[in-house]
Amino acid sequence: MSRLSRRTLVGSAAALAFSPAIVGAQKKYDPGVTDKEIKLGHTNPYSGPLSAYGTIGKAITAYWQMVNDAGGVNGRKINFITYDDGFVPSKTVEMVRKLVEDDQVYAIYQLLGTPTNTVVQKYLNQKKVPQLFVATGASKWGMPKEFPWTMGWQPDYHTEGAIYAKHVLATWKDRMSELKIGMLYQNDDSGKDYTGGFLAGLGKENEKYVTAKVSYEVTDPTVDSQIIQIKNSGANVFFNDAAPKAAAQAIRKVADLGWKPAHYLANVSASVAAVLKPAGFDNSKDIITAAYLKDATDPQWANDADFKEWQAWMKKYLPDANPADSGNTYAYAVSATMRDVLTRCGDELTRANLMKQAASMKNLEVPLLLPGIKINTSPTDFYPIQSIRLARFDGEKWALFGDVLSNEST
Numbered sequence: 001m002s003r004l005s006r007r008t009l010v011g012s013a014a015a016l017a018f019s020p021a022i023v024g025a026q027k028k029y030d031p032g033v034t035d036k037e038i039k040l041g042h043t044n045p046y047s048g049p050l051s052a053y054g055t056i057g058k059a060i061t062a063y064w065q066m067v068n069d070a071g072g073v074n075g076r077k078i079n080f081i082t083y084d085d086g087f088v089p090s091k092t093v094e095m096v097r098k099l100v101e102d103d104q105v106y107a108i109y110q111l112l113g114t115p116t117n118t119v120v121q122k123y124l125n126q127k128k129v130p131q132l133f134v135a136t137g138a139s140k141w142g143m144p145k146e147f148p149w150t151m152g153w154q155p156d157y158h159t160e161g162a163i164y165a166k167h168v169l170a171t172w173k174d175r176m177s178e179l180k181i182g183m184l185y186q187n188d189d190s191g192k193d194y195t196g197g198f199l200a201g202l203g204k205e206n207e208k209y210v211t212a213k214v215s216y217e218v219t220d221p222t223v224d225s226q227i228i229q230i231k232n233s234g235a236n237v238f239f240n241d242a243a244p245k246a247a248a249q250a251i252r253k254v255a256d257l258g259w260k261p262a263h264y265l266a267n268v269s270a271s272v273a274a275v276l277k278p279a280g281f282d283n284s285k286d287i288i289t290a291a292y293l294k295d296a297t298d299p300q301w302a303n304d305a306d307f308k309e310w311q312a313w314m315k316k317y318l319p320d321a322n323p324a325d326s327g328n329t330y331a332y333a334v335s336a337t338m339r340d341v342l343t344r345c346g347d348e349l350t351r352a353n354l355m356k357q358a359a360s361m362k363n364l365e366v367p368l369l370l371p372g373i374k375i376n377t378s379p380t381d382f383y384p385i386q387s388i389r390l391a392r393f394d395g396e397k398w399a400l401f402g403d404v405l406s407n408e409s410t
Contacts, residue, residue, distance in 0.1 A: 027347040032106025038072075038342065038349065039079045040064075040109045041099030043116065044135075048086035049218050052244040052274045053112055055327030056135060057082050060110060062317035063335040073342045081105060085116060087218065092116040093123075100129055107132055107354060109338055110153075110331075114138045114190035117150075125149045130354050132341075133334050133384070137268070138193050142382040144359070149351075151358055151382045153334050155267070157190055158197030160290045161241075163388060163405050164264045165201025167288070168237055171262070180211045182235030182261070184226055184242055184250055187215035194241040194266060211235050216246060227253040231261075240287075241266040244274045251279035251287070263287045267388075272297045273324035276393060285395045290388040293333055294368045296323045297397040306367035329368050336366040337375060337384070372404040 032039035044057030064078040072078060081103050083095040092111070099105045107130035111117055114136045121140075124131045125147050133153035134141050137160065141152030172179045183198065185191035199207055212233035214226045223246045230238065231254075238261040240250050247269035254263065263286065269275045270289040294301045301307040310332055314323055321328055342349075344357045361384060364375040375384045387406040391398040 028350050028353070030106060030350045031104045033076070033349040036076055037079050038076050039081060039103060039105040040107055040338075041096070041103060041105035042080065042082040042108070042110055043085040043092050043095045043099075044082055044112045045087035046084040048088070049245060050087040050113070050243050052271075053087075053135075053327065055274070055321070055325050056110070056112060056331045059318060059321070059328045059331030060335050062313070063332055066313055066317055067339060073339060074346065078342075080109075087113055087116060089115050089119040093119050096120040096123070100124070100127060105129075106349065107351065109133060110135050110334060112136065114193075115188050117141070118189060121147055121150055128351055130351050130358070132354070132358055133338060135334075136190060138189050140189070144380060144382050149355060151355075151377070151384070153337065153384050154330075155290065155292055155385050155388050156197075156383055157193035157266075158200070159386060160267060160388065161194045161197025161199075161239075162201030163290060163390070164239060164288075165198045167390060168262070168264075169202065169206065172237075176206075176209070179209045179237065180233065180235045181209050181237045181239065182212040182230035182233055183210065183214065183239045184223065184230060184246075185213070185215055185239075186241065186243060186246070187217055190268075191215060191241055195239075198239055216242065218243065218246075220246070222246075222253075223249050224253050226250075227257070227259075231257055231259045235261055237262045237264070239264045239266075240269070242269060244269045244271060248275045248279040251275070251283050255280065255283035265289045267291065270391075270398070271324070271326040272393075272397065273322040274327070277324070281393075281395050284393050287393045289391055289393075289398065291391040291398060291400060292370055292373050292385055292388045293326070293329050294370060295326065295391070295398045296329055298399075299397075310368060333366050333368040336368075337361075337364070340364060340366065370400075370404075 045051055046054040064080045068077045085092040085095050109132050112135035117134045131150040137154045137157040139156045139158045183195055185195045212230045214229050216223045216226050227250055265287045267290045276284040341357045345353050359377050359379050361375045361377045373387045377384050387404050389400050389404055390402050391400045
């Protein structure tokens, strides 16, 4: 609804002269927006087995505090409302309904988790509430025909898994007869996306080299038995697709067993602070992962302007947080993306325009993306980031190697 008062203009000449200006100046708002505020809704597992991801929600909150201290977005403060869903889908449904129907948020932003986003996707699309930049790389977040109100952000798991497989094939091309691959995955859509992408990257003719494909549940106290099973399959390549707690357990168990496979770790668990440190740096040496953000432990970024700004933000707004936790860089970069989209909405803060702007990002560079990686979307492309680089842990930090790899290469 327009916030401008309507008045009768006397004289057709005056009407012709001023009507276009009035129309152009009109503000269009949907629920969750006023002249002074934009409400964004979010859920995150601040408790439960995946509470390591709570870092992201806390950092997003701190990011919007910084934005608000600087005057907000086009003069409007961001009211970021975040609830703990414990990574329990039924709780997510309850919290998202509260955000939409009681809190009247403008959009759901960065809701974390594949199963948790899945259970509210149809509801949000039926309500025509944006489900933007979800914190999960499942491929289902890039289906604008089926779900025009849902968009991902990070590289999708299928692409990432396929790139690992391509690297395995390139590394073992001269000794393929010796190749044996073991896979650990979370028993949900995210795990199936990762392993599906890995298998696609191998190709049908090479799936025979997979000797073990073992799942675990988020609620499992440990994954020790799964690791033993994978080792006993004779695997000399290990794809570790697990959430932070289980990923750290897996790394430790691999070391305890004296097993030394080529180890690939899903990006979602590549945090030096949340995973590698608890697992032990010695145990983590030579693990390979995919990267698209600057890692806080890598000194090569120390003089970059965006990295310095991030460090200053950490010191001011998250003084007690661990800079080595990749959740802090992730939250900063994805929130900078949302800030850009909101800014481009101007005073037309309808949900439809928010999605239109989100689907119109062209070679966008936001703070902390690796050089050469840009954000691109279109009405038919809801995958903002489709490029990565591989990195190997050298015992202290992730060391990048090779070229930028994109979705097209898979």
